[in-house]
Amino acid sequence: EIVMTQSPATLSVSPGERATLSCRASQSVSSHLAWYQQKPGQAPRLLISGASTRATGIPARFSGSGSGTEFTLTISSLQSEDVAVYYCQHYNNWPYTFGQGTKLEIK
Amino acid sequence: QVQLVQSGAEVKKPGASVKVSCKASGYTFTSYPMHWVRQAPGQRLEWLGWINAGNGNTKYSQRFQGRVTISRDTSATTAYMELSGLRSEDTAVYYCARDQLWFLAYWGQGTLVTVSS
Numbered sequence: 001e002i003v004m005t006q007s008p009a010t011l012s013v014s015p016g017e018r019a020t021l022s023c024r025a026s027q028s029v030s031s032h033l034a035w036y037q038q039k040p041g042q043a044p045r046l047l048i049s050g051a052s053t054r055a056t057g058i059p060a061r062f063s064g065s066g067s068g069t070e071f072t073l074t075i076s077s078l079q080s081e082d083v084a085v086y087y088c089q090h091y092n093n094w095p096y097t098f099g100q101g102t103k104l105e106i107k
Numbered sequence: 108q109v110q111l112v113q114s115g116a117e118v119k120k121p122g123a124s125v126k127v128s129c130k131a132s133g134y135t136f137t138s139y140p141m142h143w144v145r146q147a148p149g150q151r152l153e154w155l156g157w158i159n160a161g162n163g164n165t166k167y168s169q170r171f172q173g174r175v176t177i178s179r180d181t182s183a184t185t186a187y188m189e190l191s192g193l194r195s196e197d198t199a200v201y202y203c204a205r206d207q208l209w210f211l212a213y214w215g216q217g218t219l220v221t222v223s224s
Contacts (some may be wrong), residue, residue, distance in 0.1 A: 034210040036152075043202055044152065055212070081211040087152055091209045095168040096142075096154040 002026050002090055006099035013106040019075040021102045023088035028068045032092040035064055035073045038101075039084045047086075048073065080106060111203050111215035118221045124191040127218045129203030136184040137161040142207035143177060143188040146217075147199040152188040158186060159204070193222045 012059040013019040023033070031051040036044035046055045048064035049072055061076045075082055084104055088099040114128040130140065143155040156167035158177040165177050176189045186203055201218045204211035 032209065039213070043217050044204075045214070046210065046212050049210040049212075052158075062145075089152070089211070091211075094157075094166055095170070098152040098154070100151045 001059060001095050002029060002092060002097055004088055004099040005095050006086075006088055006102050009100070010103045010105065012105045013075075014080045014107045015080060016077050017107075019078050019082070019104060021073040021075075021086055021104070022064075023071040023073070023099050025069045025071075029090040029092035031067050032090055033066070033071050034066075034089045034091065036087045037082075037084045037090065044087065075080065075104075078104075078106070092097055098102065108211045109205060111205060111213060112146040113201075113218045116219040116221070118223065119193050121194055121221075121222060121224055122219060123162055123193050125188040125193060125218070126187055127201050127203075129186045129188075129215050130186050131184045131186065134205075137180075137181055141177075141179070141186040142206060142211055143175075143186075144202045144211070145199040146202070147196070150199075153199075155188065155190075155201075160186065164210045177223075186220065192223060193220075195222050198222045 005024045007022045008027045035048040052064045063074045065072050083092045085101045085103050086103050110132045112130045117125050119125050137160050140159050142157045146152050156177050158165045160179050179186045198221050203215040205213040
């Protein structure tokens with residue numbers, strides 16, 4: 001199975017600053033990569049699919065990039081409501097696997 | 108709008124089975140597959156398997172093969188996940204999630220399953 005590794009484990013960013021989250025796959029997943037946001041006590045919410053396509057209703061400050069094995073989620077100007085854990089997940093083949101998450105905090 | 112409403116929390120003894128339901132509304136149930144994902148305390152999300160809601164075909168993670176059964180009732184627009192041989196490590200929140208071109212576009216609210224003697 002494909003192993004997804006996210007970095008850093010925790011990221012502290014000041015309001016209005018840029019946040020950059022990374023995700024690496026142990027083998028190529030092409031562009032079959034999704035990002036999810038999970039706030040405490042809530043279900044995950046889809047942010048990005050196809051490595052770079054924002055889901056319906058997701059603000060433009062969220063963007064995704066990458067292909068193959070290296071992917072990035074960027075939040076261009078951090079807002080307080082963006083505090084959450086972010087997970088990447090591949091859907092290139094079965095079994096789908098998730099990264100261990102990056103916890104995003106406000107500095 | 109798409110809604111997935113799951114059944115309530117369960118407490119089970121080791122060795123027992125649990126069956127979680129996921130009632131879907133707001134779309135044509137048989138047109139989209141349904142996935143099941145779990146999250147143990149402090150752990151990453153873990154994919155259990157998938158059902159084609161149209162023809163009932165299933166695919167399971169090898170890690171759960173033989174213990175998990177995913178089914179659906181098209182007349183009730185409901186998907187089910189049954190996990191047998193429960194152990195303490197199966198304590199987790201279990202989610203259903205609707206497929207959209209293979210990624211997980213819509214999620215249920217989650218069902219906490221606690222395994223304890």
